[in-house]
Amino acid sequence: MAYRVIQWATGAMGKSCLRTVIDHPSTELVGLYVYGEAKAGRDAGDIARRGATGVLATRDIDEILALDADVVIHAARLAPPYGSHDAEILALLASGKNVISINGYSDPSHWGDARLAALEAACAKGGSTLMGAGLNPGFAAEQLAAVASGVCSELDAIEVIESVDCRAVRSPDYVFGVLGFGQDPASVDPNDPDWGPASSLNGMYAEALAALAKRLNLTLERVDTNHRVFGASQELSIAAGTIAQGTISHVNWRWIGRAEGGRDLIISIHWFMETAHLETEAPPLWSLRLTGQPSVRMTLDLDKRPGDQTPTSAEQWAVAGSVINAIPHVVAAPPGVMTRPLATPFDGALARRA
Structure with a gap:
């Protein structure tokens, strides 16, 4: 069965992740959270320039928390100070959803016991796992x-x-x-x-x-x-x-x-x-x-596949690929904050998964 995925935010990087989730045989899009009113209510496929998915974007966090999903790809835009998205991530973890962030969370223990304890408590409550994955930071x-x-x-x-x-x-x-x-x-x-x-x-x-x-x-x-x-x-x-x-x-x-x-x-x-x-x-x-x-x-260096005329950059494709290849690791991990493994290579089994 495909991994059930919620995409959180659709900026440039988030939209690239959304496209890959829609396209990839190992993932099924089940939810989409957006910040802007103009995107709310639109089909995820329309936002991603793909066919209709039947998944409508929402700005209602409670709707997202109520969904059954294996993982949330958290791609919110950076905002000062670092850690300003902790409340969202804590809620997602406590609701039972694994979370992969493309913006940090490489090693939350660096910030001391209090912040790490809050994240670990949310993971324990939801039986969930948090991992940071992306290009830089991440790769x-x-x-x-x-x-x-x-x-x-x-x-x-x-x-x-x-x-x-x-x-x-x-x-x-x-x-x-x-x-x-x-x-x-x-x-x-x-x-x-x-x-x-x-x-x-x-x-x-x-x-x-x-x-x-x-x-x-x-x-x-x-x-x-x-x-x-x-x-x-x-x-x-x-x-x-x-x-x-x-x-x-x-x-x-x-x-x-x-x-x-x-x-x-x-x-x-x-x-x-x-x-x-x-x-x-x-x-x-x-x-x-x-x-x-x-x-x-x-x-x-990164280059797009020959013949790719889409506006998506090679770096954006790479962020999405990095996340896709991390999904099996975070889903299989025990509850808690995990460090991204030393290697999360392309997995042919994911490409065959349906």
Whole structure:
């Protein structure tokens, strides 16, 4: 039988997950939660540009909680502060539904006993499991970098560098609000934890570094930040609007985990609207730099299947694939908060499942 899935939210990433759930032979869509009034009452297939599913989107959380489902794919948009969606996730877990989040929850124990205890209590009440899964956080550091370290007999540092061209992102609220583009660089301190984008992201990536450290059996002593913003070299016309010359066109997020033995675990993310401030005009999606014995250098890019003319990006397909491949693990796990396994590869049995 197919896994019964509820999709929570239909932003760019959520909509990609929704399409994959509708298309995939291992999953059956049984519910859809949306935040916006314009989507409420519409068939999920219409929202996903698929055929009719008979599943209507709802803004009523109680309707979602009453459904019988194996798993909820939680893809709510980031909002400050990190953890602001805990109440939703606690309710879903307590109602007996496993939850996979694409935005964090790599290692909630990093935040101490109180937060973890609340999540564990909800899991115990519902007999459910919570797992974080996605690309970054989720895959790049917690899986890919950890696996790459397997050839090192000595390890001094790991740096995961992500470079994302944001010019095609269409949502003005997301681009100028959540991501921080278009603001006056002199008016913000990117290392101020209360700045909106930093408030959303700092906790999530500190948690990813905690998960990586735990996977390497290292004690994480603290997480420092060294974020930078860059002004546009000229006026930029992008999908979400216009970025005035001199306003923020590039953000380099940089989290440095200080681990035992003087080791550094680093996640560095470049979100850019122009290439003027990059080391190279065509950086790979990810560069991994492991310093040790031996040192390791890796680059990884994602491309869509040949002939795919849909607007869905390779990164969006990859988030959806990451979630689909995680479903059997979270469904089979005992109740509680679980760490994503070191590997959740493509499973041919899922492709044959019906």
